[in-house]
Amino acid sequence: MSVTIDRTTSGRRAPSLPARLSLTPAPGGLDGTWWPRSRALTRELPPLTAALGDLWGRITRITVHPAYWPVIPRRVSVAGRTVRVGWSTEEQDPHRLTFFSADGRRDVLVIPPETGADAAAQLMAGHGIDAPARAEEADRIDARIREEAWETDGGAGRPSSLPRPIGSTGRLPAGERR
Known part of the structure; x- marks a missing residue:
């Protein structure tokens, strides 16, 4: 068996699109809002970190919550250097990314990538929406997306072909109807 490796394209990546970012501070400690194009951090973090590094100084570390990644x-x-990425389920809000630099830490709210353009624009603009309300809206969007995926993947009901739990007769208790 032979293997061919094309070294002319090896290591090349498609150019990164600019980060969709709003740096409007909000109550609750938010320094901005970010709307990624996907849930692929290896693709999404480099352009975001480069943009923020230009404004906030050299980013040395990023912390995320693993719930949505x-x-x-x-x-x-x-930009030719390495930035460490860590995660925490206890200290990190699921809808935020935390960036660390010599100037301290900054938090950015993450708008789910599946969010429609109109809703994302409203969340990014803020329009007086405080940080907890923005996070609640992002949570509602994520919940709706998970529910839609569950429904389209056939998760709405238990298929009759699944075996009954051990000890189940398949009969309902007296007085209950299907």
């Missing part, structure tokens, strides 16, 4: 890299490459 399927893969969390240990490091990402930003």
Whole structure:
């Protein structure tokens, strides 16, 4: 068996799109709002970190909550250097990313990538919406997306082909109807 490796394209990536970012501070300690295009942190974090580093100074570390990110890299490459990425379920809000630099820490609210453009624009603009309300809206969007996926993947009801639990007769208790 032979294997061919094309070294002309090896290591090249498609150019990154600019980060969709609003740096309007909000109550609750938010320094801005970010609307990623996907849940792929290895692709999404480099342009975001580069944009924030230009404004906030060199970013040295990023912390995320794993609830909405399927893969969390240990490091990402930003402008020829490495930025560490960590996660926490206790200290990190699921809808925020925390960026650390020599100037301290900054928090950015994450708008779910599946959010429609109109809703994302409203959340990014703020329009007087405080941080907890923005996070609640992001949570509602994530819940709706998970529910839609559950429904379209056939999760609405238990298929009759599944075995009954051990000890189940399949009969309902007296007085109950189907």
